[in-house]
Amino acid sequence: MRSQRFKLFMTLFLDNATTVKFAAGVLLGMAFSIAVILSTIGIMDGFQRALKIGLKKSVGEVVMNSEGGGFFKMNPSLIKKFESQKIQQYAALVQTESFLIFDEDSRGVLVRGVDDSYANVVNLPLQLHENEVAIGSEIAKINKINLGDEIVLAFAKGNLSLKSMPSLERFRVSRIINHGVYQKDSRMVYVNLSTLQKVLELGSYVNMISLNLPNDPKFKDDIEKIESSIPILRKKFEAEFYFKPYWREFAPLLEAVKIEKVMISLILQMVVVISIFNILAFIIFINEKKSKELFLFKALGLSKKAMSDLWLQLVFFIWILSCLFSLVLVQIFKFSLLKLSVFELPSEVYYMPRIEIFLSWTDYLFVFSLTLVWILIITFYLLKRLKQKSLLAGLRQEFA
Numbered sequence: 001m002r003s004q005r006f007k008l009f010m011t012l013f014l015d016n017a018t019t020v021k022f023a024a025g026v027l028l029g030m031a032f033s034i035a036v037i038l039s040t041i042g043i044m045d046g047f048q049r050a051l052k053i054g055l056k057k058s059v060g061e062v063v064m065n066s067e068g069g070g071f072f073k074m075n076p077s078l079i080k081k082f083e084s085q086k087i088q089q090y091a092a093l094v095q096t097e098s099f100l101i102f103d104e105d106s107r108g109v110l111v112r113g114v115d116d117s118y119a120n121v122v123n124l125p126l127q128l129h130e131n132e133v134a135i136g137s138e139i140a141k142i143n144k145i146n147l148g149d150e151i152v153l154a155f156a157k158g159n160l161s162l163k164s165m166p167s168l169e170r171f172r173v174s175r176i177i178n179h180g181v182y183q184k185d186s187r188m189v190y191v192n193l194s195t196l197q198k199v200l201e202l203g204s205y206v207n208m209i210s211l212n213l214p215n216d217p218k219f220k221d222d223i224e225k226i227e228s229s230i231p232i233l234r235k236k237f238e239a240e241f242y243f244k245p246y247w248r249e250f251a252p253l254l255e256a257v258k259i260e261k262v263m264i265s266l267i268l269q270m271v272v273v274i275s276i277f278n279i280l281a282f283i284i285f286i287n288e289k290k291s292k293e294l295f296l297f298k299a300l301g302l303s304k305k306a307m308s309d310l311w312l313q314l315v316f317f318i319w320i321l322s323c324l325f326s327l328v329l330v331q332i333f334k335f336s337l338l339k340l341s342v343f344e345l346p347s348e349v350y351y352m353p354r355i356e357i358f359l360s361w362t363d364y365l366f367v368f369s370l371t372l373v374w375i376l377i378i379t380f381y382l383l384k385r386l387k388q389k390s391l392l393a394g395l396r397q398e399f400a
Contacts, residue, residue, distance in 0.1 A: 019286065023318075026275075026282045030322035030371075033275040035329035037268045037367050042330070042357030043337075044261035048254055049358050051351060054181030055246045058188060060089070060121040060210035061226055062233070063244050071205035081236055082211070085229075090211035091118035094196050100135075100189060101152040101168075102143050109139065109189045111153060113196030113206075121210050124177060128192045134175035136185035149173050153189070155199055169199055182351050223247075265367075272371050276378050279318060283311060283379075315379050323368050333357060 066072045074092040082090055094113035099106045119126040126134055133153070135145060145151065151173060154166045171191065179185050197203065219225035226245045233243050247254055334357040337343045344353055 022282055022285060026278045027318060027321055027325065029278050030272075030275040030318065031325035031329060033271045034322060034326035034367060034371055035333065036271060037265060038326060038330050038359060038363065039333045039357055040264055040268060041261055041363050041367070042334075042359040043355055044257055044264075045360070045363065046356045046358035047352075048257055050180055050355065051250060051254065052247055054179045054184060054352070055250065057122050057124060057179050058181070058184045059246050060091075061212045061222065061246055062210075062230065063246065063248075064209040064211060064233075064237075064241055065207065065244075067239055067242055069207070071202060071207045073204055074206060074209075085233065085236060086214045087211055088214070089117075089121050090209055091115065091121045092193070092206040093118065093208040093210060094193060094200070094202060094206050095208050096155065096196070096200065098156075098189070099154040099166075100139065100143070101154060102145055102149070105143055106154075107139070107143065108187075109153075110187045111155075111189045111191055111196065113191050113193040115193040118193075118210065121212055125175060126177070126190050128174065128190060130192055130195050131171055132174040132192065133171040134177050134190040135173055136188045137176050137178040138182055138186035139189070140173075140176045142186065145173055145176075147173055147176060153191070167199055180352055182353075269370065269374070272374055273378075276375050279315065279375065280378060283314075312379065315375055319372055319375055323371075330357065330359070 082088075091114065096111050098109055098111045100109045114126055114128070116127055128134060133151065135151075139145065149172070150170055153169050153171060155169065156166055175190075177185070177188065177190070179188065193206075197205070213225055213229050216225055219228065223245075230243045230245065234241075237243075338354055338356060345355065
């Protein structure tokens with residue numbers, strides 16, 4: 001009965017082109033407003049996600065250094081401590097600064113000596129032979145370096161003597177690595193660990209360990225797992241070493257993005273409120289244009305409560321269609337950000353050339369629910385005004 005009444009109600013209002021166009025405009029405006037908010041949240045979440053993935057691809061989940069920042073040996077006692085914490089993925093590294101020289105151009109880079117175990121920690125193809133290097137994609141792009149080209153790395157040999165000169169080592173580029181973060185792709189150079197130890201005359205010493213923590217179902221995500229595990233690791237290794245999560249370098253930026261996402265989402269609610277006023281304008285337009293038909297509904301026994309229910313059903317129907325259509329618009333925005341050149345960002349400013357929209361179900365729930373709350377608040381106010389219109393007023397309008 002109610003569904004038939006609502007179908008009749010809808011048929012009555014959508015019987016001419018003007019009303020249909022008005023309804024389509026209201027629906028499109030509401031859907032666009034919701035899509036803008038979803039896309040804004042998705043861009044923020046996508047930036048955080050892409051940045052964390054890129055950072056994790058460069059160092060693993062946790063970085064371990066000696067307390068004084070110096071070199072140390074990967075001795076059996078360290079391995080036993082890793083085993084006691086069920087840490088199976090770890091890699092000892094040597095990290096140092098250098099100058100990359102190619103075709104009479106030079107740039108400062110961060111050289112990291114790695115072995116085959118490091119490739120398993122960061123999930124990158126970094127199996128390097130003695131005279132091979134892997135360079136970041138931005139280094140290759142800026143300096144126009146291709147696979148197979150030879151580069152020279154200049155390493156400092158210390159300042160024990162004024163006559164000391166840097167060590168110039170020649171390597172062949174065997175891989176170009178894309179971390180997805182400009183600061184990493186424009187600085188990182190990977191070299192075979194034993195080769196770098198030999199060049200720097202370190203023997204078997206290293207100055208850094210990258211590791212991944214074991215999965216634990218009691219943690220809802222990697223961030224919670226890492227934050228809970230680092231204090232345990234610090235206690236286990238005492239004061240000899242310190243540990244930092246992979247996002248530590250960009251922690252202030254990530255925190256700022258998190259705060260900005262909430263603030264922008266709240267500010268953009270004004271766009272939704274404006275779209276809701278379009279819905280109210282549509283209801284008022286129908287109420288005036290179809291006043292005689294509405295009077296007949298009431299005259300035939302339709303109560304004010306039943307009439308209000310029909311208006312609410314109409315508003316819910318518009319809200320549901322707007323939410324569904326907004327999902328289509330979000331996919332269009334997502335495709336545009338990834339494919340159209342006009343949306344390509346300067347990597348040196350925004351850390352990555354493109355940002356993908358990433359939304360979780362909680363984001364959809366938050367935006368859709370908040371939109372519905374605004375709609376109901378303003379609609380209830382309007383319906384309260386419409387209820388005050390008496391049947392006698394409708395009768396006068398019917399025979400005016």
